[in-house]
Amino acid sequence: MITLEDIARQAGVSHSTVSRALADSPLVHPDTKKRIQDLAREAGYQVNQVARNLRFQSTRTIGLVIPEVSNPYYPKLIQQVADLAREAGYSLQLHLSGADQAAENTCLASLREQRVDGILLVTAERGLVAREQVNALVASGVPIVLMGWVEDAEHIDMVMGDDAKGGYALAQHLIGLGHRSIAILGKPSHRGGYDRLFGFKTALEEAGLALSEEMQLVANSDAEVKSGVIQLVGLTAPPTAIFAYQDSLAALVIGHLTDMCVPIPQAMTVVGFDNLDLATYICPHLTTVGGHIEPLAAQFVNLLIARIRKTHPNTSPQRVVITPQLVVRGSCALPRRESSITKKTSSPGGYYQQLPTRNTQETSR
């Protein structure tokens, strides 16, 4: 690799002059400057950021720690973060902590060793695994912002979606349609999940509805989703609507219901959470809650950069909460009249009737 010294030799000057010439310093004679710049261009000189970083004690790089990318929620986030970071002049060091966040410690240690200017840490199911690491980072003044609601972390900047409000809105929507028997399927895999459940239950209670035990089913895997769906449909009084904790779960639910010849939304309403792209890929399109990834990502990055540049008006730990919005699509309908849907699945030949999706246009409230 070509260094300042190489260019300096060629130009017959010292490396300091080359440095200043390339920085367009007025201390260098215009002719010399021109000559050096031409020489550097011809030689294909590119500054060594490693040396520069050592000198400046700054890397203009931010670290992004994300559990995984197979859940489509994360790529969407990465895209936003990458774009915003680039706009602000920062490179992105991506580390995957694993779906179980097992590598969270390793990721943070690596980022710290690399002396990134700041860290964006996305938490998931297991909350803040690397708590001590993060405390140490905060203590030593490394800017870090968490995404997700982490308990007992009042000293850390955090950005999160208001999942409770989202769950509340979903339940209200279903209740407004007339649903009285609503099941919840999946697992609150992180704080957000519990909040969704809490908001959902709150709306139910306000409407004077109770959530019985048999209407709350835990499901971790596709197989458990399937058995859960079978169990719900097999009840003597099956629910008229199912709330899945995430869009991807809802997609599985819809798949299994379709396999069992339960028409959606006529015989069963299904709703999800997050408003991923796949919500519009599946049939019928999924009613869900979302539209908050963009502002969430924006606050995530902006807060970090404000911390790095020390331009944030408030030095106390910030808590940014973004309210998601209800997105109504085709997977919701008025509750069916019959008290049971099992007749349908036992109809001869396994055929079933399905209405076309009438409302393909999205409406957002």
Added chain:
Amino acid sequence: MITLEDIARQAGVSHSTVSRALADSPLVHPDTKKRIQDLAREAGYQVNQVARNLRFQSTRTIGLVIPEVSNPYYPKLIQQVADLAREAGYSLQLHLSGADQAAENTCLASLREQRVDGILLVTAERGLVAREQVNALVASGVPIVLMGWVEDAEHIDMVMGDDAKGGYALAQHLIGLGHRSIAILGKPSHRGGYDRLFGFKTALEEAGLALSEEMQLVANSDAEVKSGVIQLVGLTAPPTAIFAYQDSLAALVIGHLTDMCVPIPQAMTVVGFDNLDLATYICPHLTTVGGHIEPLAAQFVNLLIARIRKTHPNTSPQRVVITPQLVVRGSCALPRRESSITKKTSSPGGYYQQLPTRNTQETSR
């Protein structure tokens, strides 16, 4: 941040001794070593990789340039690459070149300045945009591997899927089912797309089938996919099968067909390409071609690392071709009997009959 010098002062030794002690060198007295290590641990010392990188002329970081992440193909790739890179002890610097690859030059320049040990460049629609940059990198000995088939780049290591074979396999499968009138919808957005088309056409020709102009429709946006589907269905002799260039396109096609009350696969067979996760989210599950992302990613990373470590047996530019596999799912059926499907869509009330997806188990050949 704490430096070797800080620890050295505390221990009353020189920084060289501390450096050696932390590297567990036999040149340091066991007692001193122990004392220094304890001191460093207590102080929370973490080595400064920036300084180390400068010293060693290596960053143990590889750069990954990817157009975007909204197409689910890419996240899958990122996951693989990230895992493999970490296993090999490398960090990942992620740069998004944009769907139009507009920032490809910038990304490469940045990575070069950062002195990454090697670069993984994923090309897309526009092929190799930053050709000069890449040539310069190759010339200066920076290890770089391309993903995707780039023309006139015999001097660069390349890894690619054999899209022609994939297209061929898809067409053969459809022909084997008895389809004789097959449409192609979408756009060959990159070299791979043309190969898919070529392989597909080859199989058709071998079977004595011609591909008429009206059966080849270009579609860039969702709106164009919709009008294309309408156009195809409206033909006096509509096709019995549609091949979309990518799974995400196929998902849109299925969506629009469903909206038009065309039952899939009874009245129309639809196939995609890539075997993304969404292929199993949509209803019916999509027959597609794929399963090659994993080996592709593995070769991608392994080749680069072999170049970095100079352990590759062959110094000449490599061309790694991975053959994708046919994945048969529920979106294919025997061609329908009727010559037209337009009657169905005009049936009273817009209802239609749909068979349940019987074969949810995947079969791979």
Added chain:
DNA sequence: TTTAATAATGCACACGATTGTATTGAATTA
């Protein structure tokens, strides 16, 4: 006791870029 061998540690330089300070040389002024 002296010399040689060996163990343990410090010194100094290199990596490449930036920048404060010193130095040179030319032009200007007294």
Added chain:
DNA sequence: TAATTCAATACAATCGTGTGCATTATTAAA
């Protein structure tokens, strides 16, 4: 002509690590 000013450039230190080489201190051998 000598002093002064100022433009242009070189020198040297810095950032934090790692390591070859020199320098001690200690022990073993003669």
